[in-house]
Amino acid sequence: MERVLMKGNEALAEGAILAGCRGFFGYPITPSSEIAEYMARKMPKIGGVFVQAESELAAINMVYGGASTGARVMTASSSPGLSLKQEGISFIAEAELPCLIVNISRGGPGLGGIQPAQSDYFQATRGGGHGDYHTIVLAPSGSQEMMDFAMEAFELADKYRIPVMIMAEGTLGNIMEPIIMREPVSKFIEKPWATTGCKDRKPNIVNTLHLGNEELENRNHQLFNKYQIINENEKRADTFLVEDAELVVVAFGIMSRIVKKAVVEARKQGVKAGLVRPVTLWPFPDEHIRTAAKNARLFLSVEISMGQMIQDIQLALAGSVPVEFYGRIGFTPNPEEILQEILRLAEREGL
Amino acid sequence: MKKVFQKPESLTDAKNHYCPGCSHGIIHRLVAECMDEMNIREKTIGVCPVGCSVLAYDYFNCDMLEAAHGRAPAIATAIKRLLPDRFLFTYQGDGDLASIGMAEIVHASARGEKITVIFVNNTLYGMTGGQMAPTTLLGQVTTTSPYGRKAENEGYPMKMAELLSSNEGSAYICRTAVNNPANINRTKRAIKKALQVQEKGLGFSMVEVLSACPTNWGLSPLDGMKWIEDNMIPYYPLGEFKVKEEQ
Amino acid sequence: MAKGRVKFFTDRCKACGLCIEFCPQDVLGFDEHTINTLGYHPIKDLKPELCTGCAICGVVCPDLVIEVERE
Structure with a gap:
């Protein structure tokens, strides 16, 4: 196996690509920007999509749209950017769209600083946006795991139709460590729910609105039944x-x-x-x-x-x-x- | 006798929830008629907004997404980039597009995203009960401009068609109205042209449709149509603002 | 003999009256003897013999109430 020296942020980006990620939508922010820069270089060469969005809000909503096509898509940001994304993450969780959201975290509150921090723990683990929901949150501890967890994140996201977050301190994004390159993923889960045009089937709808009382309560129970299964199977x-x-x-x-x-x-x-x-x-x-x-x-x-x-x-x-x-x-x-x-x-x- | 007018296949059988005389129903049908005539229903993906047309996914008979408030152009951008041979339209009201979603619409246009935006301008926030929008006319009374919109306090109504036509990425920008049969037919032609511009890959396209909200205007459906003519069209002139030709 | 014929899905009608106003032949009016499931007096072709099948009623209808046939 090839061993290469890679920055954590780049290892994560390469891991995502190996996992079949073909859509990156992001907005520059320190200390996560190298992920976007890596994707900007790579995506055009592998038939993928890179869009530098006008804002964190647009970026996370591009992820919502991109994930709805069934493609493996992601965004990466850092703490203040994650705050801005929270509305979108709530929508993505409700719509059960699989995707990867990366927080190369830094200190807060407010603009805080750019030093590594773990103070987005509550935001990450309690949902973060409005409503009752969860994202799976993985916390790597080195460059190898930056790559491996990016790959696992897409598997978990597809398996459970859930947004998966990788929360890594700024340090992990920036340090360089030797890592073993992984093989690209070749097997993907079918996504019959994706909005790709309704040829030869009934229209698919990606929606988070549930106006009826019972409908809303049932919907929350459905989500929580899923969270219960994740709780039983995925603690690590x-x-x-x-x-x-x-x-x-x-x-x-x-x-x-x-x-x-x-x-x-x-x-x-x-x-x-x-x-x-x-x-x-x-x-x-x-x-x-x-x-x-x-x-x-x-x-x-x-x-x-x-x-x-x-x-x-x-x-x-x-x-x-x-x-x-x-x-x-x-x-x-x-x-x-x-x-x-x-x-x-x-x-x-x-x- | 042969049928000359019926429900387009690109609409479902669902009864819409709109108020009597609301123009949304007309505009939905026009979009659907264009989809039928271009035979693109099975390769069209629509994104509906937050606002009165939030439930449009129940009415369009194609793949649909419901967006967060103002974010439809960002969603459509990603889908179109990943599935470039599909047709993407967003359907947005004036609060959604011109206020909370201003950044998304301006940048989708600036990037020249090959999507078609149906922008329904009825000068206020309909679903939340008739509050002032960026498009509310000067002097117009709404629930949050109860003494009439004043330029010194609330600023001036935004002309989105003019604004977006200044972006290089915009390939087709048109403003129409649905206040009478002739204008309704013009609106349909504009929507079709916008979808054809998308098909040719020329860039971003938008049709701004001046539309009636009789309920929140406090008018009868017929007086609503007249109000478009008397008050909206003088401030929001109709016509094509940008037509990018094929190279 | 009328050149056109209108068919109504009256349970969709919200009695906005736009079709009545824009019909160039004054064919249409409210059916004041009926109340539909939405609670409105739906439209009716009061003078069907005048219909030319121009379909303007359908064009202005926001609720897909009307189908039009023409010779």
Whole structure:
């Protein structure tokens, strides 16, 4: 297998192309723009469509239109851009149009900064726009996963007819790591619902309006039945040294790699630390959290935010184990400071 | 005797929900008649707006999408790019197109997207109860301009056909009305021409149709037709504003 | 003998009256003895013998109420 050195953003874009993505609709924003730039170079050469939209709103609605043809399509943006896209994502979720939405996330609120951040966790995992809905949210932790998750995202999107979001911190978009190139996808799911012109069939309608009371309630139940199936089948997490862990650290994305190093160091210093790394942020891997809690006296959520995922950990543990938080904004915590926090908590708890 | 007038195949049998005398029904039929005559129903995809014609997907007998408010041109753009041999039309009202969807329509036109826009201008937001739109005439009373639209407060009504005709990407821009049989026939010819411009791949096409909203205007259906003639046409002149010829 | 004939889907009629107004032969009027499912007095060809089959009534009708035949 060919190993190549690739920037995370480009690995993700190439992964999407390998998955058969032939439509990219986006608007420039740091630190995600390289995905659009890569697509602008590649799409014309492979018979794909690249449109630089006039706004994030237009871009996400182009995704709505593009996905409705049955093609694999995507957009990529960064935090403030994702805020603008939320109306469209709500429509796409309701219309059950499969697509990939990428958030190369940065700090907020407002214009915030361009430093990597994880403070869009709530927005990503709670739906983000109006109404009751979810998107599947994948959180890669390196360049290889940027590629692989882009490919998996399209499979999940088609399988469940759901928008899939990849949330990766700006760091992941920009760092270069050697990766193994994957084979292009050749098998695709049929999409008889697509609006492609009604030759030899009845017209298809892509619609999100349900004026009748019962119709609207039934529609929401249909969606939630699907979310239930996803919840049962698609939760994913990696665990590291959790079997005997007394202090379980939870971190996702780039943060999980940094925490892993701190956990190894903590073990060397006699603290039974472990790591749970949620791969899917929605559905949240609550069972992995509960399994890791077997010997745990304390959980620690480490995030590049003011503390958002901690709520899902608390929900998973339902009060059985206390959960502490360590996070920063504007900075990515380094292994040393996380180690110090682990040691401080271990000493306080007598671990 | 032979049938000389009947429901076009490109409309479903569904009864429309529009108020008595509302022009939407006429304009729907004209679009459908053009689809029938060009034999393109099976390769046409329509995008309907938010507004009174939000339910147009129930009436057009072809593949249809329902768009978020103002975003129909963005949706149509992507579909047309991915399926370039299909016919794409958006059907939009004046609040949808000229207010919340201003960016999408201007840029679809500027990019020369090969789509056809049916723009129904009835000078107000119909479905939400007759509020002021960008197209509301000066002095016109609406529920949000209860003392009449004043230039110093609400600015001037927007002339979308003129505005979009200045874009290089626009290949056919026309304004018509449906206030009498002759103008209805002209509107149909304009819609057909717009679809033919799309077929030839010349660029963006739009037909702005001056249309009656008797309910929110507080007029009878017949007086509504007269109101178009007396008030709208003097401010919104009819005619072709841009006709790009084949190279 | 009339040159044209109009057929009505009266349950679609909202009695807007545009067809009556624009009919050049004054063929049409409201059927005041009938109330349709929408609650309106639908249109009727009160003077069918005058119909020329010009189809203007159909052209101005917003509700697909009318079909027209001509010799």
